[in-house]
Amino acid sequence: MANYTLQALYEDDDHLMKAVKETRSGNHHIEEVYTPFPVHGLDKAAGLKPTRMAITSFMYGVLGLGVAIWMMNFMMIDDWPRNIGGKPSFSYIQNMPAFVPIMFELTVFFAAHLMVITFYMRSKIWPFKKAENPDPRTTDDHFLMEVSAEKNNVQSVAEFLHATGAKEVTLKQS
Amino acid sequence: MSHYEAPIRKPLVTGDKSYHDVTVDIARPIEGRANKLWWIVFSIALFAFLWGLGCIIYTVSTGIGVWGLNNTIEWAWDITNFVWWVGIGHAGTLISAVLLLFRQRWRMAVNRSAEAMTIFAVVQAGLFPIIHMGRPWLAYWVLPIPNQFGSLWVNFNSPLLWDVFAISTYLSVSLVFWYTGLLPDFAMIRDRAKLPFQKKIYGILSFGWSGRMKDWQRFEEVSLVLAGLATPLVLSVHTIVSFDFATSVVPGWHSTIFPPYFVAGAIFSGFAMVQTLLIIMRKVSNLENYITVDHIELMNKVIIVTGGIVGTAYITEFFIAWYSGSPYEDYTYLSFGAATGPYWWAFWALIICNIIVPLSLWWKKMRRNIMWTFIVSIVINIGMWFERFDIIVLCLSKGRTPSTWAMFSPTFVDVGIFIGTIGFFFVLFLLYSRSFPVIAQAEVKSILKLSGDRYKAMREAQGDDVQLYELPKQQPLPDFEKLIAEQESQQEDVVEESGGLAEKLILNIGKASKEVADDLKRLSGVGPALEEKLNQIGVYTYNQISNMTEKEFGILDELIQKFPKSKTKFWAGEANLLNKK
Numbered sequence: 001m002a003n004y005t006l007q008a009l010y011e012d013d014d015h016l017m018k019a020v021k022e023t024r025s026g027n028h029h030i031e032e033v034y035t036p037f038p039v040h041g042l043d044k045a046a047g048l049k050p051t052r053m054a055i056t057s058f059m060y061g062v063l064g065l066g067v068a069i070w071m072m073n074f075m076m077i078d079d080w081p082r083n084i085g086g087k088p089s090f091s092y093i094q095n096m097p098a099f100v101p102i103m104f105e106l107t108v109f110f111a112a113h114l115m116v117i118t119f120y121m122r123s124k125i126w127p128f129k130k131a132e133n134p135d136p137r138t139t140d141d142h143f144l145m146e147v148s149a150e151k152n153n154v155q156s157v158a159e160f161l162h163a164t165g166a167k168e169v170t171l172k173q174s
Numbered sequence: 175m176s177h178y179e180a181p182i183r184k185p186l187v188t189g190d191k192s193y194h195d196v197t198v199d200i201a202r203p204i205e206g207r208a209n210k211l212w213w214i215v216f217s218i219a220l221f222a223f224l225w226g227l228g229c230i231i232y233t234v235s236t237g238i239g240v241w242g243l244n245n246t247i248e249w250a251w252d253i254t255n256f257v258w259w260v261g262i263g264h265a266g267t268l269i270s271a272v273l274l275l276f277r278q279r280w281r282m283a284v285n286r287s288a289e290a291m292t293i294f295a296v297v298q299a300g301l302f303p304i305i306h307m308g309r310p311w312l313a314y315w316v317l318p319i320p321n322q323f324g325s326l327w328v329n330f331n332s333p334l335l336w337d338v339f340a341i342s343t344y345l346s347v348s349l350v351f352w353y354t355g356l357l358p359d360f361a362m363i364r365d366r367a368k369l370p371f372q373k374k375i376y377g378i379l380s381f382g383w384s385g386r387m388k389d390w391q392r393f394e395e396v397s398l399v400l401a402g403l404a405t406p407l408v409l410s411v412h413t414i415v416s417f418d419f420a421t422s423v424v425p426g427w428h429s430t431i432f433p434p435y436f437v438a439g440a441i442f443s444g445f446a447m448v449q450t451l452l453i454i455m456r457k458v459s460n461l462e463n464y465i466t467v468d469h470i471e472l473m474n475k476v477i478i479v480t481g482g483i484v485g486t487a488y489i490t491e492f493f494i495a496w497y498s499g500s501p502y503e504d505y506t507y508l509s510f511g512a513a514t515g516p517y518w519w520a521f522w523a524l525i526i527c528n529i530i531v532p533l534s535l536w537w538k539k540m541r542r543n544i545m546w547t548f549i550v551s552i553v554i555n556i557g558m559w560f561e562r563f564d565i566i567v568l569c570l571s572k573g574r575t576p577s578t579w580a581m582f583s584p585t586f587v588d589v590g591i592f593i594g595t596i597g598f599f600f601v602l603f604l605l606y607s608r609s610f611p612v613i614a615q616a617e618v619k620s621i622l623k624l625s626g627d628r629y630k631a632m633r634e635a636q637g638d639d640v641q642l643y644e645l646p647k648q649q650p651l652p653d654f655e656k657l658i659a660e661q662e663s664q665q666e667d668v669v670e671e672s673g674g675l676a677e678k679l680i681l682n683i684g685k686a687s688k689e690v691a692d693d694l695k696r697l698s699g700v701g702p703a704l705e706e707k708l709n710q711i712g713v714y715t716y717n718q719i720s721n722m723t724e725k726e727f728g729i730l731d732e733l734i735q736k737f738p739k740s741k742t743k744f745w746a747g748e749a750n751l752l753n754k755k
Contacts, residue, residue: 004658012643013623014177034361036193037616038390046387053395057403075327077320085329101336105343106733112347112400116354119396120381123389125357129382136365138385139358141193141619146191154654165648171654 004029004154007134008145008166013039016143019164020045023147026160031146034138057115064110068103134172146172177623178638185627186280189463192628193619200359200615201366203459208608209460219600226594230305231586238308240587246580247570251588252306253418254562258443259299260415261436261558264408265444266292267348268400270355274397279625282617283464286359287455288448289352290610294602295447296345298595303337305591327538333417340414344407351400354393357383359611412440418566426495426506426569431487438483439558442528445477447555453548454536455607464613467542474541477554481532484561488529497674506573508566516581517568524564565713676711679729683721686714694719697748699741707734721751 010016019040023030030046043050073092076099078081081089088094120126138144145166150156154171161169191199208216233240243250266288273281304310315321316338318328328335360380367373383389416436419427449470456465488508495509505511512521531553534540541547567582598691606612623629691714694705711733713719722730727742 004262004654011646014451014641015645033387034385035387035390036197036385037619038394039387040620042387043391048388051388051392051395053392054399057399070733071318072330078326080327082329084329087331092457095331098331101333101410101417102330104338104406104410105336105339108347108410109339109343112403113350115396115399116350119354119392123386123392125381125383125389127378127381131361131364131380131382131384132386133361133365133375133384139196139362139365139383140197151658154658158651158654159207161649164646165645166648168649169651171652171657 004149004151005172006147006149006158006161007168007170007172008156008161008164009135009137009170010143010145010146010165011141011169013037013143013168015165016145017042017045019145019161022164023145023161028157028160029148031148033146034133034135034144036139036141036143038145043086053115053119056118057111060114060118061107061111062109063114065103067110068099068106071106072099072102142167177629177642178633179630180626181630181634183625184466184468185630186283186466186468186625187464187618187622188466188627190628190631191463191622191626196615196619196622197362197366199461199463200611200613200618201363203608203612204363204610205366209458212604212608215341216601216604219597219604222593222597223601224594224597225670226591226597229590229594230301231532233305233587234308234310238306240585242582242584242588244580244582246573246578247567247582249570250563250567250582251584251592252302254559254566255263256302256591257415257562258559259295259595259599260412261440261443261562262447262555263292263295263299263344263348263444264412264437264440265448266290267344267351267404267408268441268444269448270351271401271408275405276399278470279621282614282621283461283466283469284448284452284473285610285617286352286355286610286614287340287452287607288444289355290591290603290606290612291346291447291451292348292444293352294599294606295444296341296348297602298599300341300345301595333414333421336414337418340411341453344411347400347404347407351397351404354400355614355617356610358385358393358612358616361385362615363611375421375531409437412437424569424573425500425502426508426565429491432491433580435484435487438480438487439561441475442480442484443554443558445473446551446558447482449477449547449551450555451603453544453551455612459607459612461613464618467544470547471538471541474547474550476536477532477550478535480749481528481535481554485529485744486526502574505568507568511572512568514566517571520560520564520568524557527553528561531557541587616657624653675733679726679733680712682726683713685712685716686718688714690715692716692752696752698718699738702736704738715754716749717747720753722746 006021010019013035016035018032020030020033020042024045025046033042034044035042038090069092076089076095077092083089087098092099133139133144134146135142135144145161147161158169187196189195215228241251266285267268267333269281269288270285273285303419304313307313316328316335318330328337355444357380360376361383364373364380367376413433413436416432420432422428452465453470456462491506491508495503495506503509507521507524512518534546535550570577571581623642632640689704691709694700694708694713694716695702697719700708708714708730711730713730722742722745727739727745730742733738
């Protein structure tokens with residue numbers, strides 16, 4: 001049957017952490033937590049998996065390095081080799097010392113920008129996106145935990161959240 | 175013990191601030207009105223900018239000949255200003271990236287403005303290469319794109335092209351780093367905004383940031399990785415700028431010491447500019463509790479270190495110029511010839527501004543004196559401008575053939591463009607200081623319990639394990655079961671209020687009950703919510719659906735809000751198919 005979501009509001013990060021731990025050990029399902037700043041250890045306490053952003057960045061960096069090598073090999077060696085101050089224009093590897101700066105720059109360029117774009121896409125943030133925090137106070141100094149409940153235990157879950165010291169407990173309107 | 179910090183460390187946030195106080199303090203300059211002083215300074219900056227713009231237009235429409243360049247000194251103010259601005263642009267990324275990797279918490283108060291300064295300074299720097307091309311509309315020729323000359327590609331062996339890649343990578347990565355950090359702070363302004371226009375603007379700027387825990391987890395990792403990428407990037411950029419000189423054969427330029435010494439000089443000048451800006455800003459925007467004297471002292475210590483590296487490099491260069499015994503080295507920018515020749519004033523300006531005056535910061539009293547720090551920071555900015563002027567003009571003025579020796583004197587256009595970029599820089603910074611959260615408030619909040627004096631005092635009074643919060647006054651718990659029951663009965667009321675339409679519908683399509691219900695969600699456009707509404711009306715089976723005609727769909731459309739009427743043309747077919755299975 002229909003699922004319900006209860007929202008518990010806290011005023012402090014330590015208090016929230018305590019409540020999150022209690023909720024998890026009380027076998028209730030935390031759907032989401034909204035916080036005004038990064039609360040350290042919250043992801044572990046709420047049972048989130050580690051993020052893979054760093055791995056994507058590494059892969060994008062390798063891609064950038066590959067693009068740089070391909071581009072300079074094509075332009076300077078294959079397509080139109082030129083004699084510039086007698087530097088070797090026939091072999092990529094022999095001319096490479098001059099290409100290192102741009103190989104580095106493009107590696108960083110790809111790793112940084114594509115990772116940030118991945119972050120924006122995965123977290124669904126972009127211009128004209130509507131904010132989804134349920135209470136405007138959660139970007140100021142309040143912390144909101146969403147816990148799911150069934151129709152038959154809404155009241156008991158709400159009482160549980162009340163007992164953790166939540167300032168307000170409300171039912172999410174679907 | 176989760177928020178322990180050694181008591182000997184001075185608090186980074188003073189004034190007994192709570193989380194909400196931080197919000198209010200950071201939002202105040204944005205929500206309030208600009209005072210008279212701001213308007214005066216803004217007008218001056220805008221005037222300087224327009225003056226510079228006029229000089230740029232004059233240069234471009236007449237030609238580079240309006241500058242003071244001559245046959246010998248064919249590179250002077252433009253490149254001096256370019257290197258000066260790029261150097262200033264180094265402190266921001268250093269503060270945000272290197273200090274993040276070293277977990278220096280004091281960076282939180284200054285990183286936002288330092289990064290803004292970086293971006294605005296690199297914008298100014300980028301103007302000069304484009305103007306000095308003479309035909310800025312051909313600036314795209316520096317990009318490796320197929321062109322009308324039969325794919326004659328750009329020269330990847332040239333340090334000038336490395337610059338193109340280094341500066342554009344640096345500018346764009348710094349911008350993204352800065353903007354990503356701004357998202358939660360824009361969200362804070364958005365959620366506080368009262369005027370609909372502000373709400374809309376900051377809503378767009380904040381990219382709909384909601385502060386979910388997964389977003390924060392990614393945010394922190396992205397920040398860390400960007401810091402890791404930006405650290406070698408910031409070192410590479412000024413290294414590459416120094417290659418513009420170091421790979422040449424001009425005496426005084428072809429020097430292997432240039433890359434590290436340029437980088438140290440860049441950080442030196444960048445921190446000086448941060449001091450200049452923040453000492454004013456903390457006063458004007460009442461941020462003395464966030465940018466404390468301790469912050470200023472810490473930045474002064476960075477200035478001592480980088481200034482020391484720069485000073486050592488100067489002395490090394492001077493010594494080597496003498497020790498080499500080469501007559502060509504006699505008139506490099508750091509040599510006996512420079513100190514006593516026609517450019518003696520530029521030489522001594524460099525020595526006094528960059529070595530002697532900053533030495534005063536070894537005294538703690540001077541380091542913590544805000545007025546003196548401000549003066550020193552301006553002196554260093556002047557000195558670092560002279561460093562670039564000396565490297566470029568002095569080294570060129572007396573080259574290998576005495577017949578080419580010449581002096582350089584700038585024209586009003588040279589000076590005008592430089593003043594114009596200073597005006598442009600301040601226009602951008604002043605606009606920023608009134609419309610952006612100038613301190614990374616989300617990050618400051620995350621260190622508040624560690625380093626805020628309010629919480630440090632609590633721990634001092636009651637021990638390190640003290641609970642750092644008070645339980646909130648709880649609101650009474652509503653009766654949720656009653657609430658849900660009421661909501662559901664309201665929904666049923668809707669069906670009853672329909673004046674027998676539902677009964678009529680069931681009469682037409684046949685009765686069914688819950689026991690024989692089919693999965694209506696398999697019809698197109700039907701989700702759990704709509705299925706429930708259909709069930710409430712009495713529609714349970716595919717058979718009923720396949721009996722429906724246009725008329726019945728019309729009734730449903732009246733009974734159910736947001737009924738996907740356009741999808742119903744598929745339903746009869748789908749229901750028939752599903753029924754056969």
